[in-house]
Amino acid sequence: xxxxxxxxxxxxxxxxxxLKGIDLTVNAGEVQAIMGPNGSGKSTLAQVLSRRELYKVxxxxxxxxxxxxxxxxxxxxxxxxxxxxxxxxVEIPGIGxxxxxxxxxxxxxxxxxxxxxxxxxxxxxxxxxMKLLEMDDKLLSRSVNEGFSGGEKKRNEIxxxxxxxxxxxxxxxxxxxxxxxxxxIVAQGxxxxxxxxxxxxxxxxxxxxxxxxxxxxxxxxxxxxxxxSGGPELALELEEKGxxxxxxETRQAAPASV
Amino acid sequence: MGSSINEIRNLTQQxxxxxxxTDVEDEQVPRGLNEDIVRLISAKKGEPEFMLQWxxxxxxxxxxxxxxxxxxxxxxxxxxRIDYQNIVYYSAPRQxxxxxxxxxxxxxxxxxxxxxxxxxxxxxxxxxxxVDAVFDSVSVxxxxxxKLAELGVIFCSFSEAVEKHPDLVxxxxxxxxxxxxxxxxxxxxxxxxDGSFVYVPKGVRCPLELSTYFRxxxxxTGQFERTLIIADEGSYVSYLEGCTAPIRDENQLHAxxxxxxxxxxxxxxxxxxxxxxxxxxxxxxxxxxxxxKRGKCAGVNSKISWTQVETGxxxxxxxxxxxLQGDGSVGxxxxxxxxxxxxxxxxxxxxxxxGKNTRSTIVSKGISAGHxxxxxxxxxxILKGAKRARNYTQCxxxxxxxxxxxxxFPYIEVKNSSAHMxxxxxxxxIGEDQLFYLQQRGLKLEDAVSMIVNGFCKQVFRELPMEFxxxxxxxxGVSLEGSVG
Numbered sequence: 001x002x003x004x005x006x007x008x009x010x011x012x013x014x015x016x017x018x019l020k021g022i023d024l025t026v027n028a029g030e031v032q033a034i035m036g037p038n039g040s041g042k043s044t045l046a047q048v049l050s051r052r053e054l055y056k057v058x059x060x061x062x063x064x065x066x067x068x069x070x071x072x073x074x075x076x077x078x079x080x081x082x083x084x085x086x087x088x089x090v091e092i093p094g095i096g097x098x099x100x101x102x103x104x105x106x107x108x109x110x111x112x113x114x115x116x117x118x119x120x121x122x123x124x125x126x127x128x129x130m131k132l133l134e135m136d137d138k139l140l141s142r143s144v145n146e147g148f149s150g151g152e153k154k155r156n157e158i159x160x161x162x163x164x165x166x167x168x169x170x171x172x173x174x175x176x177x178x179x180x181x182x183x184x185i186v187a188q189g190x191x192x193x194x195x196x197x198x199x200x201x202x203x204x205x206x207x208x209x210x211x212x213x214x215x216x217x218x219x220x221x222x223x224x225x226x227x228x229s230g231g232p233e234l235a236l237e238l239e240e241k242g243x244x245x246x247x248x249e250t251r252q253a254a255p256a257s258v
Numbered sequence: 259m260g261s262s263i264n265e266i267r268n269l270t271q272q273x274x275x276x277x278x279x280t281d282v283e284d285e286q287v288p289r290g291l292n293e294d295i296v297r298l299i300s301a302k303k304g305e306p307e308f309m310l311q312w313x314x315x316x317x318x319x320x321x322x323x324x325x326x327x328x329x330x331x332x333x334x335x336x337x338x339r340i341d342y343q344n345i346v347y348y349s350a351p352r353q354x355x356x357x358x359x360x361x362x363x364x365x366x367x368x369x370x371x372x373x374x375x376x377x378x379x380x381x382x383x384x385x386x387x388x389v390d391a392v393f394d395s396v397s398v399x400x401x402x403x404x405k406l407a408e409l410g411v412i413f414c415s416f417s418e419a420v421e422k423h424p425d426l427v428x429x430x431x432x433x434x435x436x437x438x439x440x441x442x443x444x445x446x447x448x449x450x451x452d453g454s455f456v457y458v459p460k461g462v463r464c465p466l467e468l469s470t471y472f473r474x475x476x477x478x479t480g481q482f483e484r485t486l487i488i489a490d491e492g493s494y495v496s497y498l499e500g501c502t503a504p505i506r507d508e509n510q511l512h513a514x515x516x517x518x519x520x521x522x523x524x525x526x527x528x529x530x531x532x533x534x535x536x537x538x539x540x541x542x543x544x545x546x547x548x549x550x551k552r553g554k555c556a557g558v559n560s561k562i563s564w565t566q567v568e569t570g571x572x573x574x575x576x577x578x579x580x581x582l583q584g585d586g587s588v589g590x591x592x593x594x595x596x597x598x599x600x601x602x603x604x605x606x607x608x609x610x611x612x613g614k615n616t617r618s619t620i621v622s623k624g625i626s627a628g629h630x631x632x633x634x635x636x637x638x639x640i641l642k643g644a645k646r647a648r649n650y651t652q653c654x655x656x657x658x659x660x661x662x663x664x665x666x667f668p669y670i671e672v673k674n675s676s677a678h679m680x681x682x683x684x685x686x687x688i689g690e691d692q693l694f695y696l697q698q699r700g701l702k703l704e705d706a707v708s709m710i711v712n713g714f715c716k717q718v719f720r721e722l723p724m725e726f727x728x729x730x731x732x733x734x735g736v737s738l739e740g741s742v743g
Contacts, residue, residue, distance in 0.1 A: 075698075
């Protein structure tokens with residue numbers, strides 16, 4: 001059974017239609033990449049999937065793990081197993097990173113009817129995940145993302161993903177603002193999380209990230225629609241020719257829709 | 259974001275949980291205020307002559323202010339005229355005189371305290387808290403008196419202090435907040451009926467957190483308590499007060515006075531968790547909390563810290579301050595003030611630097627939600643002789659929703675050029691992006707709001723004794739329910 005099924009999805013922000021009919025199916029165990037030029041709707045898709053209310057769905061349906069995702073609040077989607085690694089992680093002053101992560105984990109565990117972790121259980125679990133991402137212990141006690149460097153913030157996102165063990169992980173431009181070493185570490189963390197039960201949706205502008213996280217399928221999003229899909233080689237083609245060539249092809253292929 | 263605003267609104271509109279009343283027989287004096295009432299109060303309490311004279315002097319002063327309509331008008335708060343002749347100035351639960359043990363306490367009152375979660379029994383010793391409980395205007399029980407007495411620490415009701423330690427009372431009463439200080443302080447001096455008294459002798463570090471719970475129970479009464487804490491040379495004491503009141507449609511007046519005196523090298527830490535009834539969602543009812551609190555660092559290297567968490571009351575008007583008289587003395591003020599629905603708060607501090615090398619720190623966190631109006635008003639005054647004085651002020655406001663307000667009124671007066679002053683201020687709104695981030699990690703909206711607000715208040719909460727910090731966090735969560743919109 002497919003984990004995520006998107007049918008004819010239309011969505012708008014502030015009255016502007018951004019997604020104009022997306023169809024996409026993702027199975028457990030797969031890593032799919034969504035690529036596209038700026039403004040094509042990649043991030044909107046990620047936000048809609050994580051149920052941000054600023055992004056209004058006007059038509060279509062999304063089934064996640066057999067349930068109607070569009071009927072869920074953000075925290076319900078999260079507890080059901082949808083995780084988004086933010087492009088711009090938010091700072092929460094005064095709240096320690098470890099406390100935040102334990103609260104999140106326990107919220108998810110409560111929802112799933114599991115016992116909550118106390119501080120003693122949590123710490124070893126947490127340390128193990130931190131090792132995976134070569135993160136400094138100091139980041140545990142600091143306030144959530146406050147004063148973190150760009151790379152630290154992105155690593156912190158992946159750490160949260162490792163702690164929460166989602167069914168579907170959406171990486172929204174995770175490579176932006178990362179130098180090559182940080183990119184390698186982040187990719188290493190993501191790859192360690194690949195598993196037959198988990199699907200990943202990697203949203204990116206550049207092919208670079210896909211050298212490290214090799215996808216099963218690549219989709220190209222232009223002007224709110226998926227215009228091409230293919231294997232990893234599609235990303236290389238894009239890198240070489242740029243999005244311009246695809247946009248031209250699209251316009252030629254579908255003149256009637258304008 | 260529409261539906262999440264609604265949700266936040268629902269969250270912030272939770273009901274006041276401490277609004278029960280207790281059926282105990284009250285002993286009251288007639289409504290109104292005049293010399294006869296003051297004489298009656300003093301007589302009921304069996305006070306010595308000096309107390310009566312002191313009260314009468316205060317009453318005359320207050321009456322002159324009343325006549326001149328000199329009730330303070332400068333604060334950023336709005337309320338109808340208070341009819342001072344329509345208030346009952348003394349209400350005491352009727353009980354047998356001279357309680358020997360807690361078991362003799364009226365069971366109804368004990369149940370009230372149990373509902374409030376204040377254990378008056380053996381539990382407290384384990385918790386390391388000694389409690390003095392003031393119900394309406396009279397102190398009903400003071401626990402752990404004996405254990406404290408072994409160290410020479412006096413912790414008792416004000417009435418008992420007047421009876422047993424009149425010299426200390428006479429020496430210090432009004433020495434920090436004289437009856438001429440302001441309108442409400444004058445009123446309090448005339449009619450206060452009880453409160454707490456603490457004396458910590460030289461060199462003693464008080465081993466327990468001393469704690470008083472205040473509760474207004476009777477209708478149409480005012481509560482006028484007075485607290486006096488004296489820390490003798492080289493001593494240390496940490497004191498906490500908490501307050502609640504039942505739900506009443508009419509407003510009730512609470513005009514308390516707190517005076518602290520720290521002698522050479524002494525330290526007083528005074529913490530307040532104020533949860534008086536705030537009124538309903540339309541702003542009906544609630545306590546007018548008009549309070550004067552001040553500490554005097556009389557001795558060298560003495561220190562007074564105020565920490566307050568103000569979540570209750572329809573109107574809060576209070577400025578716990580420090581007079582830094584001793585050289586090298588230190589004053590601190592850490593405050594969280596939350597206004598939800600139609601609550602108004604005008605609160606802050608006064609730091610008066612007199613001695614050399616005196617230092618003060620002010621950290622104020624204002625949270626406004628619903629239609630709440632929150633003002634920080636602070637004065638830092640460096641007098642001529644205060645060489646190398648230092649002040650650090652940080653003043654942050656958090657807005658939840660778009661119908662509330664945050665205001666800042668800092669007054670800085672420097673008469674000595676060697677002073678070092680810092681002032682930082684910020685105003686922010688709770689962000690949709692922050693809320694969404696936390697929700698995306700699985701937290702419910704109410705938990706997300708509460709987490710962000712708690713993070714905002716962190717600097718203040720960490721100044722509270724541990725067990726009260728937890729209580730304060732919970733209280734903040736509850737007080738916020740129903741306010742973002």
